[in-house]
Amino acid sequence: MKYTVSVTDTxxxxxxxxxxxxxxxxxTPVFMPxxxxxxxxxxxxxxxxxxxxAEIILGNTYHLYLRPGLDILExxxxxxxxxxxxxxxxxxxxxxxxYSLSERRKITEEGVTFHSHIDGSTHTFTxxxxxxxxxxxxADIIMAFDECTPFPCEYTYAKESMxxxxxxxxxxxxxxxxxxxxxxxxxxxFPIVQGSVYPDLRxxxxxxxxxxxxxxxxxxxxxxxxxxxxxxxMTERVCDILPKNKPRYLMxxxxxANILEAIxxxxxxxxxxxxxxxxxxxxLFTTEGIINIRNEKWKEDFSSIDATLGGYVSxxxxxxxLRHLIxxxxxxxxxxxxxxxxxxxxxxVRQAREHIQNGSFASWKEKMVRQLMIRx
Amino acid sequence: MKYTVSVTDTxxxxxxxxxxxxxxxxxTPVFMPxxxxxxxxxxxxxxxxxxxxAEIILGNTYHLYLRPGLDILExxxxxxxxxxxxxxxxxxxxxxxxYSLSERRKITEEGVTFHSHIDGSTHTFTxxxxxxxxxxxxADIIMAFDECTPFPCEYTYAKESMxxxxxxxxxxxxxxxxxxxxxxxxxxxFPIVQGSVYPDLRxxxxxxxxxxxxxxxxxxxxxxxxxxxxxxxMTERVCDILPKNKPRYLMxxxxxANILEAIxxxxxxxxxxxxxxxxxxxxLFTTEGIINIRNEKWKEDFSSIDATLGGYVSxxxxxxxLRHLIxxxxxxxxxxxxxxxxxxxxxxVRQAREHIQNGSFASWKEKMVRQLMIRx
Numbered sequence: 001m002k003y004t005v006s007v008t009d010t011x012x013x014x015x016x017x018x019x020x021x022x023x024x025x026x027x028t029p030v031f032m033p034x035x036x037x038x039x040x041x042x043x044x045x046x047x048x049x050x051x052x053x054a055e056i057i058l059g060n061t062y063h064l065y066l067r068p069g070l071d072i073l074e075x076x077x078x079x080x081x082x083x084x085x086x087x088x089x090x091x092x093x094x095x096x097x098x099y100s101l102s103e104r105r106k107i108t109e110e111g112v113t114f115h116s117h118i119d120g121s122t123h124t125f126t127x128x129x130x131x132x133x134x135x136x137x138x139a140d141i142i143m144a145f146d147e148c149t150p151f152p153c154e155y156t157y158a159k160e161s162m163x164x165x166x167x168x169x170x171x172x173x174x175x176x177x178x179x180x181x182x183x184x185x186x187x188x189x190f191p192i193v194q195g196s197v198y199p200d201l202r203x204x205x206x207x208x209x210x211x212x213x214x215x216x217x218x219x220x221x222x223x224x225x226x227x228x229x230x231x232x233x234m235t236e237r238v239c240d241i242l243p244k245n246k247p248r249y250l251m252x253x254x255x256x257a258n259i260l261e262a263i264x265x266x267x268x269x270x271x272x273x274x275x276x277x278x279x280x281x282x283x284l285f286t287t288e289g290i291i292n293i294r295n296e297k298w299k300e301d302f303s304s305i306d307a308t309l310g311g312y313v314s315x316x317x318x319x320x321x322l323r324h325l326i327x328x329x330x331x332x333x334x335x336x337x338x339x340x341x342x343x344x345x346x347x348x349v350r351q352a353r354e355h356i357q358n359g360s361f362a363s364w365k366e367k368m369v370r371q372l373m374i375r376x
Numbered sequence: 377m378k379y380t381v382s383v384t385d386t387x388x389x390x391x392x393x394x395x396x397x398x399x400x401x402x403x404t405p406v407f408m409p410x411x412x413x414x415x416x417x418x419x420x421x422x423x424x425x426x427x428x429x430a431e432i433i434l435g436n437t438y439h440l441y442l443r444p445g446l447d448i449l450e451x452x453x454x455x456x457x458x459x460x461x462x463x464x465x466x467x468x469x470x471x472x473x474x475y476s477l478s479e480r481r482k483i484t485e486e487g488v489t490f491h492s493h494i495d496g497s498t499h500t501f502t503x504x505x506x507x508x509x510x511x512x513x514x515a516d517i518i519m520a521f522d523e524c525t526p527f528p529c530e531y532t533y534a535k536e537s538m539x540x541x542x543x544x545x546x547x548x549x550x551x552x553x554x555x556x557x558x559x560x561x562x563x564x565x566f567p568i569v570q571g572s573v574y575p576d577l578r579x580x581x582x583x584x585x586x587x588x589x590x591x592x593x594x595x596x597x598x599x600x601x602x603x604x605x606x607x608x609x610m611t612e613r614v615c616d617i618l619p620k621n622k623p624r625y626l627m628x629x630x631x632x633a634n635i636l637e638a639i640x641x642x643x644x645x646x647x648x649x650x651x652x653x654x655x656x657x658x659x660l661f662t663t664e665g666i667i668n669i670r671n672e673k674w675k676e677d678f679s680s681i682d683a684t685l686g687g688y689v690s691x692x693x694x695x696x697x698l699r700h701l702i703x704x705x706x707x708x709x710x711x712x713x714x715x716x717x718x719x720x721x722x723x724x725v726r727q728a729r730e731h732i733q734n735g736s737f738a739s740w741k742e743k744m745v746r747q748l749m750i751r752x
Contacts, residue, residue, distance in 0.1 A: 038700060042707040046688060068675075068700040076678050076696065084692055299444075302452050312422060316460050320452065324414060324444040331418040334707055 001141070001188040001215045003028075003247050011362035013239065013266035016353045019216075019247055021140040022185035023080070023088040026055045028247055028268035029352050031259065031345040032090060034276060037063045038083045041276050042331070042338040045084050051311055051339055053346040056088040056140075058271050061133055062097030065123075066116050070136040078138020078183050090271070091139035093130045093192075096148045096220075096252075107147065109164065127171035131179065131189070138183050143218060144172040146192040151225040158196035165194045166208050173212055190249060192220040193238050197230050206241035217242045218249040219267075223258070232261055239266035256285055256348050256372040260365045263352050275345050279337035282326040285344040289374030291319070293337070298323045305340050309347055313339040348372075377517070377564040377591045379404075379623050387738035389615065389642035392729045395592075395623055397516040398561035399456070399464040402431045404623055404644035405728050407635065407721040408466060410652065413439045414459045417652050418707070418714040421460050427687055427715055429722045432464040432516075434647050437509055438473030441499075442492050446512040454514020454559050466647070467515035468627075469506050469568075472524045472596075483523065485540065503547035507555065507565070514559050519594060520548040522568040527601040534572035541570045542584050549588055566625060568596040569614050573606050582617035593618045594625040595643075599634070608637055615642035632661060632724050632748040636741045639728050651721050655713035658702040661720040665750030667695070669713070674699045681716050685723055689715040724748075 007016040019026040033040045033048065035057045040048060048054040059079050068082070076082035079089055098105055098114045105114035111126030125133075127145040134142040146165040149158050169191045176189045191209045195201030209217050219238050222231045235250060242248050249269035250262050259270050275285060284291040287308040291298065298319045305322060306314040313336050325333030348368075355361040378396040385391065395402040409416045409424065411433045416424060424430040435455050444458070452458035455465055474481055474490045481490035487502030501509075503521040510518040522541040525534050545567045552565045567585045571577030585593050595614050598607045611626060618624050625645035626638050635646050651661060660667040663684040667674065674695045681698060682690040689712050701709030724744075731737040 037704050037706060038697070039706050039708040042711070044689075044708065044711065045692065067704055068696070072676060072696060072700075075676055076694070081678070082694070082697055082700075084694075084697070300448060300451055302457070313420075316421065318452070318458070318460075320444070320448060321414070321458055321460070324448075324458075328413045328443055330413060330415050331707055331710055332415040332420065335418070335420065335711065 001186065003216065003245070005245065007357050009356045009361050010359070012264035012365070014263045014352070014356045014361050015266065015268070016356045017247065017268060021088040023086065023140055024055070026088055027353060029259075029263045029349045030055060030269050031349045032056045032058050032269065032271040033342050034058045034060075034271055034273045035083070035085070036060045036273075037067065038079060040338070040342070042280070042334040043342065047339055048085070049087070051313060052342045053350065054087070054342070056090060057085055059089055059091045059137060059139065060097060061091045061094035061130060061137065062101065064091070064137055065094065065133050066118055070133060073138070074136050074182065078136070080138055080183075088140040089138070090141040091134045091137050091143065092251075093143040093145045094125050094133070095130075095146050098125060099148060109167070111145070127168040128175040131172055131175045135179060135182055135187065138181070138187075140185070140187060141216070142176065142187055142189045144169050144189060144191045146194055146220055148221050148224065149194065149196045151197065153196045155198055158194075158198055158201055162194045162196075162201055162205050165192070166205070169209070169212060173214070188215040190214060190216045190218045192218040192251070193242070194221045195234075196221055197226050197234060199234070199237055202234050202237050203241060206238040210242055214246075216247040216249060216269075218251055220251045222250065223253045223272075228258065228261075231258070232265065235262055235267065236265045256345070257369045259345070259348060260352065260369050264362070264365055270349075275341035276338050279341045280334045282323075282333070282337065284337055285341045285372065286376070287344065287347070287372075289372060289376045291376050293319060293323045293326050305336070306344070309340070309343055311343055314343060377562065379592065379621070381621065383733050385732045385737050386735070388640035388741070390639045390728070390732045390737050391642065391644070392732045393623065393644060397464040399462065399516055400431070402464055403729060405635075405639045405725045406431060406645055407725045408432050408434050408645065408647040409718050410434045410436075410647055410649045411459070411461075412436045412649075413443065414455060416714075416718070418656070418710040419718065423715055424461070425463070427689060428718045429726065430463070430718070432466060433461055435465055435467045435513060435515065436473060437467050437470035437506060437513065438477065440467070440513055441470065441509050442494055446509060449514070450512050450558065454512070456514055456559075464516040465514070466517040467510045467513050467519060469519040469521045470501050470509070471506075471522050472628075474501060475524060485543070487521070503544040504551040507548055507551045511555060511558055511563065514557070514563075516561070516563060517592070518552065518563055518565045520545050520565060520567045522570055522596055524597050524600065525570065525572050527573065529572045531574055534574055534577055538570045538572075538577055538581050541568065542581070545585070545588060549590070564591040566590060566592045566594045568594040568627070569618070570597045571610075572597055573602050573610060575610070575613055578610050578613050579617060582614040586618055590622075592623040592625060592645075594627055596627045598626065599629045599648075604634065604637075607634070608641065611638055611643065612641045632721070633745045635721070635724060636728065636745050640738070640741055646725075651717035652714050655717045656710045658699075658709070658713065660713055661717045661748065662752070663720065663723070663748075665748060665752045667752050669695060669699045669702050681712070682720070685716070685719055687719055690719060
């Protein structure tokens, strides 16, 4: 994996760059649609490229490991062969899902034992194991095994957990460096900064993660309920420590405003279920602001969903029609809203890149942060 | 509405024709995807034309009347304006849904009083009322208000019901002829033959319906549980009576084999929820036969869903991937399976037209009836 920064903003710490993978290039800042179980929910693969403009998607290790399972994925030639997505794929480490989805889980130095949310079966994820799993899934970017601490989190536990995550990282790196990809293309490993909302822990973690000298670095354990200001403070602190010549990935973030603020702090990569999950509930992100399409006020609004954004979905369907579909629990409602929201997110990072390139990012960001979060 | 027959098969009663509406032409025999609540479930409008090749879709009067309601549909310029489908639309009369979906309903000479399955509110459908409703929806083809009798059905009730349906037809015709379309294009009214499985009732009803001298005629009350042979017997009897120079529409039919057999009896138009409903349950119609994609045997079948059928969905996704999506209850599974099944149905009628045109319909039909119903 090769990363090059082409432009750095002077007013903020934002930068434009490009990640080259064996499955193609990714222009940064980038938003990565989440394809939990091998599918970005309600979106065809061709829509990801043709309508949304996605350059990389996420897969979830926990979900894919449980279903369809590694045996099938390996026979399919990895997730690329299985779902037909030809661009780069990043997989999470499975840690976050283990903590949030499985019914009972037990963390030890060795790893995490948990019960499947599908059939209750018992499994263990270890740092070495999740590297193997992600090798089998065939991710271009593999995430190190970490513990994502909740918010709030006691200092003592945050430190204990962070130290364990750092020890796990050593095992991940050792195992990654002694194994090879299964499908003939390069894979790379990103370590993850933890440390909850404690500045000293975050700094220490960022230094530890930087010292691992991998191709890119991630910031985890944020956007878990802490105030946005705290998230930005931790992000800035960590970004200032992580090397400039490697992409920085802020995991699980966030709203359009969160993304713009984090870009200004030097973040290059984002993923979040918000655009797709909220879409299915009828919450739309548009260039004019946020729409709860279930509201009575859209009942007779026959204007297109988002004329400024453009594209088939945003201009061919009306707000009134989408409201009808969402209220009627029609699948097409989830389809339309998902494409609208993902298109908006990808438009947002494209616009950010342009404004960084022409030097107008700071003022544009201030305007957009307000505009995009208006409740219409 | 103008209908012309271009070719009539010599070995069977199949024919190829064309219906011209103000929203474009329909080549017959045709299959009409069902768009119950203003959407063919899980399918974008552009996919209906570009991937599936649909030339006309159905809307359900009962559903659309209850939600979004006529007020919104009228303000949108009818269903075409509301959902963006630019081709012809046929709406059913609402009768079938009233009988099958509403919790309590009472049939009188005046019409049917029923309770909404959505909120329990009370409504009355009359022959005049459903013409008005379909005028408001903006259907190109409006169906007369009928009672679809269940199977089995006592002779006495079948006759009583049929006679009432005939009296309702007179009221429908009178009201239709004294009202006008609301959106500047022509609408037409199709009456419906009833009579359950009783040959004398079917003959009498077909004569009555033919005597109404409308632009096209429908056959209702079949495919409600009677043996296929009985359905074919009734269909043939009715087709032989209904005028040759008008399209014949067999309502709610059916499997690919049912459709081919009915084409051979002189039917020109079909609709059925089977391709889309079964798709969502993982039952696929393919050019090679029927696939229950949930079966273990497809688990590691990485071949495309239906290479012979062609098209994006049928060739870009594998059976193993679709199985994973359906088992995981992923929306994309319903999307892919729906497009596959509808594409197969539209391919089937296109193929039928070609074989009627080149004189090979009878032998091709025999082969396909067997092939398409094989359980793979």
